[in-house]
Amino acid sequence: MAGLELKKLSKAYGNVEVLHDINLSIADGEFIVFVGPSGCGKSTLLRMIAGLEEITGGDLMIGGKLSNSLSPKQRNIAMVFQSYALYPQMTVAENMGFSLSLERRPKDEIARKVNEAAEALKLGPYLDRKPGQLSGGQRQRVAIGRAIVRQPQVFLLDEPLSNLDAALRSETRVEISELHQRMATTMIYVTHDQVEAMTMADRIVVLNGGYIEQVGSPMELYNKPASEFVAGFIGSPKMNFVKGRFADAVGAATLGVRPEHFVVGAGDDAWEGKVTLVERLGHDTILYVNVPEAGVLTVSLSGQHDQTVGDTVHLKPKMEFIHKFTNEGRPIAA
């Protein structure tokens, strides 16, 4: 087990720099999630930590040791790939035991460790099968099993759930969280799904265009986004951004209101609009309301409500929860 220290890390392909000045320190045993839109450099950063991608600037310390030019093996990391990357000609047991067999560990030790991991991941019945004979979810477990058998210092996962269906995804999400609690190993998890980030992370690193936008716990990011980008990226449904008259009224270039921070049916100074769409989820009701001068706003109401399309509603943001941003997307302190 080990913490990591990323100091002024950068990555260039030829003369195009895709990651800039990445500074981050990750504590031993922490669950860190890299999140951001497609192409922001999440995978590249993870692969630099793994040793699969050359570091073109800055220092990477793993467990206090400068690791820039260490091989993946010397870094003692394990990685789960989005495509699983299981060895097709090997059985599940051979896949999981491959790294140990490369170290020429005794056969019975390998078998014991593989069995332990298989037990934890409910893979027992499939040990003699080839990856081609497994379902997507089972393959995914084998990929995780292959990583945990080695007891690595750092555990890296690149969008491990993106090939699973929704039900399996939330199930596996829980399992990975439990796994982290049990193993207490440092984990770095890449995703573009902010729900995964919010539910699993100790701390989230939001990347955008090769820069770190913000680092913080899920609630810090939700409550105190450091930029308009983070505010829009974290939280579901997305935060509403309003410009013009309503923003001017609070002294901001852009006013940000989360869908759950609207009150419906309040007084004269409320914003009047027409409901254009209603989504009823049971525990929540989501209204899309077209407010002149503000555009279509998303409003999330807790519980079940009876507004329908075409209704006129009055909205009022809860002032203690609004976010104010400058023209450059920087937050204005309340």
Next chain:
Amino acid sequence: MLGRWILLFILGITAALMAAPLILTVFTSLKPTTELVNPAWYPPIDMTFEHYVRVWTEGGFSRYFFNTLVISVIDAIVMIFIASMAAYAMVFIDFRGKIFLQILFLIGLMIPVTAIVLPLFQIVRSFGLLNTHLGVILADLALAVSVFVFMFTSYFAGVPKALHEAARIDGATEFQIYRRVVMPIATPAVVTTALLEFLWSWNDLLLRLLLMTRDEMRTLSVGLLNFQGTMTRDVTGLSSGTVIMAIPVVLLFLFFQRHFVRGMTSGAVK
């Protein structure tokens, strides 16, 4: 319906055209000398194996057969290793001068053997390898390696890069990845290489004629020339010699047919 019959008809004609020389050769090789006056397409009436025995013993074909087998088997095995390793490096390892190597292989692919026989002869002679099997084997490998590097390269290009990366993370060296991860899934390419290289080596005449002049070094392809003097022609000897030479090839192809076809279309296989 009519289209189907036309297709079958064309197929039948083609097959007959391809098979006819082979069948006539087999007929001739089994005919006693007295029956040679009959037209070639008469089947043998009083079947005999005497020509086979003669060719095998007096004709020296037992030795030629052994020589050919040694050269072809070594050619095929060594080719699998060098071509797959070169292709592995081209696909999975980043190194300087890769483009340059690629161009060299491309050139190797384009130059016909006949255009370089003379320098080839001189090189082999300067190494003192004339009249040795090693000389022929090295020349064979050098001349065909480009083809098989390209074949393995296109096969490996279909192997997901993540597999190579996963193995590196698991702590495998490049050689271990080659041996334990990549080669086990490259069977179709391996079989195709083995068969094609074996076949080329088995049938080649030019290099054997050029590089080995001593009788005890000869291969079957050269041996067959013995039956064809400027004035005379030993038709039965030639025929049975040809059949002896063809048998191993036919057997191999029957045995590996399925693999072989798969390997030839392997670009599509993942």
